[in-house]
Amino acid sequence: MDFSLTEDRRMLSDSLSRFLADKYPYDHRAKVAYEAPFHDAALWGEMCEIGVLYALAPEDAGGFGGAGFDITTVFETLGRGLSPAPVLGTLLASRLLTAAGADQASLLDGSVRYAAAIGELDAPYDLDGIETTAEGGKLTGRKSVVYGGNDAEVFLVAAKSGGTLALYEVKAEDADVTGYGMIDGGGAAELFLDGTPGTEVLSDARAALEDALDAGRLALCAEAVGAMDATNEMLLEYLRTRKQFGVPIGKFQALQHRAVDLVTEIEQARSITILAASKMGTPEQAHFVAMAKSLIGRAARLVAEEAIQMHGGIAMTWEAAVSHYAKRLVMIDAQLGDEDYQLERVMAGYAA
Structure with a gap:
């Protein structure tokens, strides 16, 4: 089998590699990765212009990729450049919005920063252990280690609603967000919800x-x-x-x-x-x-x-x-x- 990159993926990888080499060299990365907002926010828009986020979403969601090899193309390049940019959290949010059939134009162009709030202290990986609840459009609970949440403007929150897991959109300004830097660079956040208003995006989100x-x-x-x-x-x-x-x-x-x-x-x-x-x-x-x-x-x-x-x-x-x-x-x-x-x-x- 031929595992070489397609022309489009090769061009994206080359463009992102040049961007990281020129704008995100090691010395610059070391300065910004460990101090809030734990990446170079001024370069976020430039990275998005390359098409990094569009490559993570399928065409019917406004992107031009979304397949497994689109994800690996972007992230292998980010790994080689040791980029602290909050692309992981954005990927998670994009996948959720795609599943919900929701508009994500502002996510893909980088004008609005999204983060996916899924894991909790007692359930970092296990969906069955989620304790955050939603009732009447109000969310209560705590989300832990939300990647990119330290400077996100919108959170997509997984919460129990009745007998199912649902997905809600919560504005950062309506929640209690405690941002921090991770030990290896980049940012995350704890999200505290106490009767916080949220808009249901997907009723059965498991x-x-x-x-x-x-x-x-x-x-x-x-x-x-x-x-x-x-x-x-x-x-x-x-x-x-x-x-x-x-x-x-x-x-x-x-x-x-x-x-x-x-x-x-x-x-x-x-x-x-x-x-x-x-x-x-x-x-x-x-x-x-x-x-x-x-x-x-x-x-x-x-x-x-x-x-x-x-x-x-x-x-x-x-x-x-x-x-x-x-x-x-x-x-x-x-x-x-x-x-x-x-x-x-x-x-x-x-x-x-």
């Missing part, structure tokens, strides 16, 4: 929520692949240039073997991400996305740990880009369900 979470997990897998590629390139360059006993340390056979093992892990991660992307929109979507997220949680952590060990002490410093890539790779595992949680989903799929 399937849409599951799909949005799967799309987010696939995006994280692709982001990890891009970040692993960049980390490995930095590692190989270091092995070629760092000398010990008068020779580059890359000449040492033990380090060569470890470097080859990392390439194998990265290619396995890339392959299973491609497989998961190909299954989006099919009955097997959840199963293969869970497989990919579980494998990548392990592989990304290994790449991060090995890159730090082979770089030595310099990889623990703030100034070394590899330290920030390693931190992001480790944290990707925790987002939208870690390695163990995804493995349980895979096993449940086989049992069914």
Whole structure:
């Protein structure tokens, strides 16, 4: 099978790569990713003009993509550039609006910032554990770790309504939002709802929520692949240039073997991400996305740990880009369900 990018996807990837290299180099990223709003808000509009968000939505929703490989194209490039922009939260929101058949023109052009408020403290991944309630258009509860919620203007909130999970649109100005930065850069928020007014967007939203979470997990897998590629390139360059006993340390056979093992892990991660992307929109979507997220949680952590060990002490410093890539790779595992949680989903799929 031919897994090469289509012309449109290649052009989008190239354009986004140039944008990140020119406008979001490492030094700039390090300055903005850890201080509110935890990304460069002034560059958000420029990124949207490239078509990044339009690529995440299908044509009937106003975009020009929306398929699994559109998601991986965008997020692999973002991962390679270590972008802290709140694209993950926007993707989740776009998938939900698409399922609801709602207008999302302002989301896609970047003029209004959306975030999806799904997880809770006691139910970070499990929809069955959601305790937020909606009654008479008023929402009560707390949503935790809402990606991009720190400067979102509109939240799409999953809440129990009667015996079903429904989706509500809540304006940030009507809610209590506590924003904060994540340890690896980028922003999130806690959303507190106490009789907060909300507009129902979708009355039975379980399937849409599951799909949005799967799309987010696939995006994280692709982001990890891009970040692993960049980390490995930095590692190989270091092995070629760092000398010990008068020779580059890359000449040492033990380090060569470890470097080859990392390439194998990265290619396995890339392959299973491609497989998961190909299954989006099919009955097997959840199963293969869970497989990919579980494998990548392990592989990304290994790449991060090995890159730090082979770089030595310099990889623990703030100034070394590899330290920030390693931190992001480790944290990707925790987002939208870690390695163990995804493995349980895979096993449940086989049992069914």
